[in-house]
Amino acid sequence: MRIIIVGCGKVGSMLTVKLAEEGHDITVIDQNEKVIEQISNTVDVIGYVGNGAVISSLESAGVAETDLLLAMTSSDEINLMTCLIASKLGARHTIARVRNPEYAENTALFNESFGISMTINPEKQLAGEIARIIRFPSATRVEMFAKGRAELVSCRLNANNPAVGLKLFELPQKLGVKVLVCAVQRRDEVFIPTGGFELQTGDELYMTGAPKEVEKAFRKMGMLVNPIRNVMIAGGGKISYYLAQNLEDRFHVKIIEKEEARADEMANSLPNSVILHGDAQDHELLLEEGLSNIDAFVALTSLDEGNILSSMYAKQCGVKTVICKVNTDHLRGLTRNAGIDSIVNAKTMTANTVVRVVRAYAAGGSDSNVLTLYRIADEKAELLEFAASEDMSRLIGIPFKDLKLKKNILIACLVRKNKAIIPGGADCIEPGDRVLVVTAGQRLKELSGILEG
Numbered sequence: 001m002r003i004i005i006v007g008c009g010k011v012g013s014m015l016t017v018k019l020a021e022e023g024h025d026i027t028v029i030d031q032n033e034k035v036i037e038q039i040s041n042t043v044d045v046i047g048y049v050g051n052g053a054v055i056s057s058l059e060s061a062g063v064a065e066t067d068l069l070l071a072m073t074s075s076d077e078i079n080l081m082t083c084l085i086a087s088k089l090g091a092r093h094t095i096a097r098v099r100n101p102e103y104a105e106n107t108a109l110f111n112e113s114f115g116i117s118m119t120i121n122p123e124k125q126l127a128g129e130i131a132r133i134i135r136f137p138s139a140t141r142v143e144m145f146a147k148g149r150a151e152l153v154s155c156r157l158n159a160n161n162p163a164v165g166l167k168l169f170e171l172p173q174k175l176g177v178k179v180l181v182c183a184v185q186r187r188d189e190v191f192i193p194t195g196g197f198e199l200q201t202g203d204e205l206y207m208t209g210a211p212k213e214v215e216k217a218f219r220k221m222g223m224l225v226n227p228i229r230n231v232m233i234a235g236g237g238k239i240s241y242y243l244a245q246n247l248e249d250r251f252h253v254k255i256i257e258k259e260e261a262r263a264d265e266m267a268n269s270l271p272n273s274v275i276l277h278g279d280a281q282d283h284e285l286l287l288e289e290g291l292s293n294i295d296a297f298v299a300l301t302s303l304d305e306g307n308i309l310s311s312m313y314a315k316q317c318g319v320k321t322v323i324c325k326v327n328t329d330h331l332r333g334l335t336r337n338a339g340i341d342s343i344v345n346a347k348t349m350t351a352n353t354v355v356r357v358v359r360a361y362a363a364g365g366s367d368s369n370v371l372t373l374y375r376i377a378d379e380k381a382e383l384l385e386f387a388a389s390e391d392m393s394r395l396i397g398i399p400f401k402d403l404k405l406k407k408n409i410l411i412a413c414l415v416r417k418n419k420a421i422i423p424g425g426a427d428c429i430e431p432g433d434r435v436l437v438v439t440a441g442q443r444l445k446e447l448s449g450i451l452e453g
Contacts, residue, residue, distance in 0.1 A: 006052030007073030064090035087115030127242035146415035169195035177217040179209035182412035210420035234280030235301035401425035
């Protein structure tokens with residue numbers, strides 16, 4: 001694919017490296033000549049010094065023949081303007097990084113009015129990832145599809161798991177769960193299983209379903225024995241705001257913020273959370289606020305070193321789940337032997353999200369109905385999200401029991417009118433459905449490619 005990246009800061013530079021490694025034709029634009037010189041010398045890309053929101057800069061970079069433009073500068077307004085101009089000049093797809101919470105509420109309007117294919121809010125995305133870790137602390141991976149209506153969750157079975165020894169068709173009856181095991185990794189081998197597949201100790205399962213059903217499955221399988229109830233967040237920035245919004249209807253949330261004005265602002269915005277004015281690096285304060293009785297501690301201040309130290313202290317105090325935000329790459333090594341459960345980074349998450357979208361575009365081509373593409377099970381299998389349309393006559397309205405699917409392909413979930421459906425033999429695809437398909441060894445470019453012939 002031909003890709004233009006506007007803005008070569010931390011996120012833009014990481015994307016440049018990742019996408020160049022995947023073989024795409026990359027052009028970068030940045031107003032800083034030294035930045036362009038440095039990245040051009042280290043990565044096989046074409047660099048232009050200029051403002052991505054200026055027509056002449058985009059035309060020089062060949063925007064009219066571009067498959068995808070990524071606007072990743074530090075300015076939301078420049079990113080939106082860049083995507084608007086690029087779309088008018090002929091770019092097939094555009095993605096803008098938009099961080100302002102007020103703008104984030106209007107993404108649908110931006111997408112329609114500016115011709116933007118997708119907007120990315122790094123802080124909101126990272127908050128969503130942290131919330132999923134808190135919901136499923138024993139999961140090895142949690143991903144969302146169809147705007148959160150369906151989830152992909154992976155977990156490893158230990159010897160005491162009640163699912164061990166069961167065949168997949170027995171799970172709904174014996175455990176009462178409405179999820180679909182769409183892939184199983186057993187040592188180095190990956191299976192797209194049928195109903196007769198028998199689960200073994202050590203298997204890593206990839207399950208899809210509605211969020212409530214996935215959570216129920218974890219509980220039935222004994223992986224939510226001590227669920228998290230009390231969450232303490234260090235720092236009151238944008239990520240903390242989005243995280244508290246996500247959690248406060250189901251968890252007891254307490255936020256410690258150093259700046260008094262910001263603490264007051266968050267108290268007004270988050271009526272169901274407890275907001276405290278104080279320094280989260282003050283260990284005595286943490287103890288006074290009940291750290292020893294907290295189930296999950298999340299360090300989200302702007303100081304990596306402080307986040308690491310407070311996270312280590314929380315772990316020493318017996319907190320079950322500790323999540324730490326570390327933006328500086330060389331500091332991440334300090335956390336490896338510190339007992340911290342999860343290290344998160346908004347920069348890395350944004351880059352990974354964009355790479356997944358690019359893979360989806362590349363897999364299907366410019367006319368593809370692939371929405372997202374995830375590689376799972378050590379990248380030996382793929383989960384693709386498709387949009388079903390009326391012109392798919394070979395698929396629409398035909399019961400699954402009458403469809404002849406290719407080998408190693410499984411329809412994992414349908415999302416219809418905001419509801420996740422685990423498909424049975426009598427179910428069928430309808431126009432407008434989001435269809436999740438898992439495959440191993442097949443390169444799907446469109447939804448109809450799941451059929452034989």
